[in-house]
Amino acid sequence: MIMAMKRIAINTGGGDAPGLNAVIRAVVSAATNRGWECIGIRDGFDGILQPERYPSGGFVRLTPDTVRGISHLGGTILGTTNRGNPLSYPTRTPAGETVLADRSDDILAFFASKDIDALVAVGGDGSLTIAEALGRKGLKVIGVPKTIDNDLDKTVTTFGFDTAVTFATECLDRLHSTAESHQRIMVVEVMGRYAGWIALHAGIAGGAHGILIPEIPYEIDRVADKVKARDQLGRMYSIIVVAEGAHARGGAMAVAAPAADGHVERLGGIGERVAHQLQERTGKEARVVVLGHLLRGGSPTAFDRLAALRFGAAAVRALDEGKHGIMVALAFPNVQYVPLAELIGRMKSVPLEGDTVATGRDLGISFGD
Amino acid sequence: MIMAMKRIAINTGGGDAPGLNAVIRAVVSAATNRGWECIGIRDGFDGILQPERYPSGGFVRLTPDTVRGISHLGGTILGTTNRGNPLSYPTRTPAGETVLADRSDDILAFFASKDIDALVAVGGDGSLTIAEALGRKGLKVIGVPKTIDNDLDKTVTTFGFDTAVTFATECLDRLHSTAESHQRIMVVEVMGRYAGWIALHAGIAGGAHGILIPEIPYEIDRVADKVKARDQLGRMYSIIVVAEGAHARGGAMAVAAPAADGHVERLGGIGERVAHQLQERTGKEARVVVLGHLLRGGSPTAFDRLAALRFGAAAVRALDEGKHGIMVALAFPNVQYVPLAELIGRMKSVPLEGDTVATGRDLGISFGD
């Protein structure tokens, strides 16, 4: 027998992404439709773990009125997303020290004391890992995947990614004429620490001449060759898109201080390094544009709004059907449910043999390899 | 043994759709990469069938230079898309009469005389049917699916649809404040003669209160109920999205002159009829906005540009691998190939049991049923 829900909670975690409010809106509508109450937790889990910081309470009743007209707004009405991990939460001991403590029991106690039956946890890799752990401890959780980087496995895509690609493409469009008028190399650094989806999709859609992504270690000389080849053809400018996690192959890494795991040379500054190296090797002026934070905000595209609304409604339907411990995922034509446990520690990289990379190559784009 | 291609042709048919130029750009780049020549046929098949109309020739050599910088432009550099069907083409007899004749042999003769090895045919249902017929006659053809309506089967989506949904959603955003300020019913008619995809996706993303699509015959009283219920809650305005192929259930159809196939009451004017009926039943002012032609044009979204570029490159790769008689289709994560013969006469409707319709219902949207 499925026990009927009466009251559910929702929280949003991790970095900002366009579409969070649309998820909230759909969860509240779908829950209200079923006669359930809906509670929003403020600032990740801080509303539960640091209630003293909230004179008006660390959580808020969400009704159709409070979520009216928010689907197209960026950000989240639940406040800051980027807060501490409740499994390893800065906590002051009686002795006055601050230590990292597992506060998951406090979270379960909160749910019990407020008669909240389930949690819809919206977030990326980190947030879903937390959700999975809380689920194992007995909380009924549904994960809603969120990442502008598109690197979450088991779902075709998530909300936020299309908005990021759309804006990055618009920026590339803007840079073409300027790069051409000034006969420059423009290096455009975009998000993508572990996976190059934004760089790949925006780079192809925006007509870049080179795309450097974590999945394909680059040789700067190959990129410089592309720039020089364009010059030979009278195309006196080049636009190179670089994911923040892109890294040079082999020897270059030694020079540039590789991280402990050997995966990433140095986070941040990759755009500047590539620009500098290309300027040296080609004799052309190079400039960097770092899109970074611009890719996280803004009103979600129609695609992302729809995805977010579908995710939110599917999360509630899943609870209604007695499911939990799962993530809602986008497949075609419908959403589907994936056990949270299957997600942990997995990442969705750009497939090197996929047709999108092949398309890039057919368009003459250099991947630096 | 796969015989190497040396020269291929491309044409674009059917209604205008954002992304046609991106397909052309990718086909030309990918063909040039392989050392093939690329020929563009003007105005559907008119460049072949009415060569006398083209002082400069009914076809044009396409090189990377001629397709440079066109990916983000609407329309097609190959001219008019909406021309006659070569299988049933208006042809003047020696006696001076104009009859509809099968001109497919002339097309095959053209390909033979110009040493063109294959055709990439970009178009919708009609164009792909023509391509399939030409293929059966011996022409090597690759179909590239194009429809802003998203009603082509066997592909997750096509280019043009995301642009249409994006713009329709933007229009809905604009209408909210005005409808509210004037306390009106706004009926927004969008394309979708046989399938309600645009209405469904844009209606949900754009916060519509009612969505009427061909797949769900509506009862106008149910829609009026929704408007009245909103008034009761103090929401003194409503926005209803109507696909042009939406139709009332049962009796209403008899009144309104059903088409021979019983499928559509009357094409065109459905928005106006719905507005009129809602005004009568609710006593509220209603206005119609017909988005029609606005949904066909414009610069393709990043999503559609990428899809179009992938389709174009995949069409060339297919030929390179010795495939033909197939359509390139979007699946995830990669494109795939579908025999053209499998497509004929099929249409992709909105699945009534799918999660998108369920999402709409959970958001409180009325489908008029």
Added chain:
Amino acid sequence: MIMAMKRIAINTGGGDAPGLNAVIRAVVSAATNRGWECIGIRDGFDGILQPERYPSGGFVRLTPDTVRGISHLGGTILGTTNRGNPLSYPTRTPAGETVLADRSDDILAFFASKDIDALVAVGGDGSLTIAEALGRKGLKVIGVPKTIDNDLDKTVTTFGFDTAVTFATECLDRLHSTAESHQRIMVVEVMGRYAGWIALHAGIAGGAHGILIPEIPYEIDRVADKVKARDQLGRMYSIIVVAEGAHARGGAMAVAAPAADGHVERLGGIGERVAHQLQERTGKEARVVVLGHLLRGGSPTAFDRLAALRFGAAAVRALDEGKHGIMVALAFPNVQYVPLAELIGRMKSVPLEGDTVATGRDLGISFGD
């Protein structure tokens, strides 16, 4: 001696226009900065004249918190704009009849009873006329001009107009490729009942081939000549922008039921008529797109946001300097103040000898004359 303000009110009237919320935001901030209270009146003057309709009160205290983050939102947080004229307001007599009564005394009584010192009235021609009348009765009023049509005199421009022109231009961009692909005439009807500013500006910016505005009566044969001339040059499509107040010259008016004042043939439907006539005269397919309501809504452009914020702040500064009975107006480089009495009954038409019309002619655009 200037008597210090303590409490001011703001209302919004007339049709919806992008930027109303930005005006409100600026008025509230500037008033709060000066230690004044700020009151928002709901639904034009209905919040005062029909208080019984508002369980929570017909007016609302506005604080920086209540207007936070609203500058970029379309519509108005003060509710419906399009309500009755308080100088001629539907009022029920003791006998149960509804008559139009002058309710201005009730408005003055409201201001007195609530200790409200002044009113910032945001609206178009009608609203400013009401404001002027209330001013003559002793209320301290500041008018803030609002019209998407740009037909208010004594100000270079108002907020809302740039947003309307921007969107209309985007729509024209979209229609080019479609009109060309289908070799059609596209007639685009835009707002502008008495003045052709939107049609003129968007038509030139959007590359229209014909522009019909109220200020230049047209002869349909001249427009048809333009379409035919383009066909001769191989430009097989034409885009004609028509202001809703455009009208034919001379004889045509007699046929088409001129209004009493001889100014406008028939409001509404002008686009359809022009399309029909052009189709007849050229033998080409013609289609109509009516942008109407789409031009009123949406997020204001940066230009309109800035104009609206400047207007709102200037209204408060004017009161602070002891001014009233005036409208804030945009001049360059600064706003200036214009007596409301100077505005009454005036309209700003497109100057026929101005350089914008001359630019249109130099670009080969037909004005139908």
Added chain:
Amino acid sequence: MIMAMKRIAINTGGGDAPGLNAVIRAVVSAATNRGWECIGIRDGFDGILQPERYPSGGFVRLTPDTVRGISHLGGTILGTTNRGNPLSYPTRTPAGETVLADRSDDILAFFASKDIDALVAVGGDGSLTIAEALGRKGLKVIGVPKTIDNDLDKTVTTFGFDTAVTFATECLDRLHSTAESHQRIMVVEVMGRYAGWIALHAGIAGGAHGILIPEIPYEIDRVADKVKARDQLGRMYSIIVVAEGAHARGGAMAVAAPAADGHVERLGGIGERVAHQLQERTGKEARVVVLGHLLRGGSPTAFDRLAALRFGAAAVRALDEGKHGIMVALAFPNVQYVPLAELIGRMKSVPLEGDTVATGRDLGISFGD
């Protein structure tokens, strides 16, 4: 007697700006209307001064066909804008040295030899100074003002500025939710080396909390005070817009290596410095976004397209009326003509007593003073 023109030339100089192509389009249309020929010079004046670099010629005949459909495209069809100054042009002596030489006579000789009657020179301060000098030497020149910074005197605005402000405002919109979600200070550096127009207009329209411009030397402690005051109110994030020419007052300049003229501390990097200092003083995380090159490109807004088209047509009309040695300027309601000699060495700063700065203050924005 006004001698009729037969052939005119146009060139574009200085940095890229959205609207250059619209100017070209209007010049060509207006000249063609008058039966004049129109010649485009490539790459500033390089097409004349280094003809050997151009196999196809350093100039090109411009006809209505060559400029068709370019008004909405960024960049310039005349190639690179940012080339050498012909009054001080790198020239190789017979001895093989490269010296800077005055090549104006070569330019005049070119015009004479090709029977070109006049030059329309589109550019900023530098290009207009060159145009003025050529005018004094006898060439008939018309200047068309271009600057995205809006710092050219004697014209209300120029094309390019509205596009830059619009995009910068969109970026600010995007950053709000992200800054809020992460509780950060976001410092957004925009163009404006000598004048703060972009920062001021976009900062107000985009809801910035601080705006630092060259015209108002800032004290970083005042900006930090604003950030802290917002924190006190529970607004845990702040957005500070900084023009690249902004500079600290007094003592700070000594530390930071002031330029010789004492005007600008150090060009470039100002955003980073402000972010660093705010982080130090407030203990909050601060991030920088440098919009730089993104502001120069892209499709011009409707406002800028119209302005550019009006400028281009007015330039030709001026020649037709026998005027030269003048710049076309935007006044309201019409363009006007300003002697080029009046412009030299002048700049349009933000007026500190103007209502726009006052609006900023009334909205609670800190200017750091």
